[in-house]
Amino acid sequence: xxxxxxxxxxxxxxxxxxxxxxxxxxxxxxxxxxxxxxxxxxxxxxxxxxxxxxxxxxxxxxxxxxxxxxxxxxxxxxxxxxxxxxxxxxxxxxxxxxxxxxxxxxxxxxxxxxxxxxxxxxxxxxxxxxxxxxxxxxxxxxxxxxxxxxxxxxxxxxxxxxxxxxxxxxxxxxxxxxxxxxxxxxxxxxxxxxxxxxxxxxxxxxxxxxxxxxxxxxxxxxxxxxxxxxxxxxxxxxxxxxxxxxxxxxxxxxxxxxxxxxxxxxxxxxxxxxxxxxxxxxxxxxxxxxxxxxxxxxxxxxxxxxxxxxxxxxxxxxxxxxxxxxxxxxxxxxxxxxxxxxxxxxxxxxxxxx
Numbered sequence: 001x002x003x004x005x006x007x008x009x010x011x012x013x014x015x016x017x018x019x020x021x022x023x024x025x026x027x028x029x030x031x032x033x034x035x036x037x038x039x040x041x042x043x044x045x046x047x048x049x050x051x052x053x054x055x056x057x058x059x060x061x062x063x064x065x066x067x068x069x070x071x072x073x074x075x076x077x078x079x080x081x082x083x084x085x086x087x088x089x090x091x092x093x094x095x096x097x098x099x100x101x102x103x104x105x106x107x108x109x110x111x112x113x114x115x116x117x118x119x120x121x122x123x124x125x126x127x128x129x130x131x132x133x134x135x136x137x138x139x140x141x142x143x144x145x146x147x148x149x150x151x152x153x154x155x156x157x158x159x160x161x162x163x164x165x166x167x168x169x170x171x172x173x174x175x176x177x178x179x180x181x182x183x184x185x186x187x188x189x190x191x192x193x194x195x196x197x198x199x200x201x202x203x204x205x206x207x208x209x210x211x212x213x214x215x216x217x218x219x220x221x222x223x224x225x226x227x228x229x230x231x232x233x234x235x236x237x238x239x240x241x242x243x244x245x246x247x248x249x250x251x252x253x254x255x256x257x258x259x260x261x262x263x264x265x266x267x268x269x270x271x272x273x274x275x276x277x278x279x280x281x282x283x284x285x286x287x288x289x290x291x292x293x294x295x296x297x298x299x300x301x302x303x304x305x306x307x308x309x310x311x312x313x314x315x316x317x318x319x320x321x322x323x324x325x326x327x328x329x330x331x332x333x334x335x336x337x338x339x340x341x342x343x344x345x346x347x348x349x350x351x352x353x354x
Contacts, residue, residue, distance in 0.1 A: 008054070011053065011056070015053045020048070023044035040138075043135055043139055049101070049102045049104055055078075058204075059074070061342060062210060062213040065212075068215065074215065077160070077212075080164065081164075082143075083143035084139070086139040089107075090107040090136040093108065144161065159214040170198045171202070174202075178195050192268050192271050199238075200234050200241075205229075205230035205237070236320075236326070240319050242269055246306065247312070268315045269312065270285070270311075273309050273311035274286075276311055285302060285305060326347055
């Protein structure tokens with residue numbers, strides 16, 4: 001497990017060096033247009049602000065899994081995923097009207113603040129949202145550019161771009177399902193898993209692994225094995241994230257804020273609790289989840305209901321089952337042994353966070 005973490009940290013550092021180089025080159029190309037440099041600098045800061053770079057790392061691992069050996073070229077190509085990640089986070093913050101991201105202002109708030117400091121005319125809020133839409137679009141186009149200019153054989157680049165496009169499409173579908181889940185009066189466990197599959201598993205694990213693998217000409221059986229791992233582990237990853245968001249991270253000692261309860265998203269925790277809780281408890285869940293005015297005391301009552309009705313236990317069990325399923329899919333696969341061990345350790349790490 002420690003070796004897996006050391007590998008991730010080493011790759012993170014190299015990936016961020018490539019990101020810095022990429023943004024420097026883009027800003028030099030636009031140096032005669034100060035407003036473009038300003039936008040690129042904001043996108044650079046936002047992209048490099050934090051994160052484990054797990055998607056880029058998995059693209060590199062997908063490349064290594066099918067015995068690719070030009071790792072520096074793979075790393076340069078992998079940063080396309082960090083740019084796509086920025087696009088999705090920028091647009092997600094617009095939809096959620098979030099003020100912060102990774103310990104700093106969300107992208108639209110960066111430009112809202114700029115509008116206010118410079119005394120621009122009109123609505124600062126609208127200016128911020130407009131610039132964030134443009135910034136997200138720019139990040140996606142730069143992500144496509146990275147792959148196109150990666151230097152791999154053209155037919156492999158085309159396939160990688162197709163995989164990335166499918167990944168973005170599926171993430172959008174997952175977002176559609178998620179938005180509907182917030183407004184429909186009922187939501188099934190199957191629909192919860194569909195959101196997790198499209199919005200997390202394909203975007204965070206399967207897409208990156210496939211992008212790296214196809215850049216080295218992966219065969220169909222190798223891609224199937226990677227999918228057999230990525231989809232269940234990705235769903236388990238989201239279940240654990242939802243548990244941490246709801247109850248807090250026990251390794252950090254303490255609760256998270258009330259954001260997950262206030263949003264009222266139909267996670268597995270919530271959906272199962274609605275099924276298992278008794279009448280009065282169920283009524284309380286329906287009244288408090290999604291409320292902007294929930295108190296700390298009410299939140300603790302909600303957490304108690306989730307625990308007492310068995311929803312938390314069920315969710316942990318489901319995450320464990322899915323992790324085992326994903327690890328099993330790697331058995332006997334025609335993939336590099338050290339990458340298989342890395343992926344197994346990663347799956348265990350993602351599960352054990354909660």
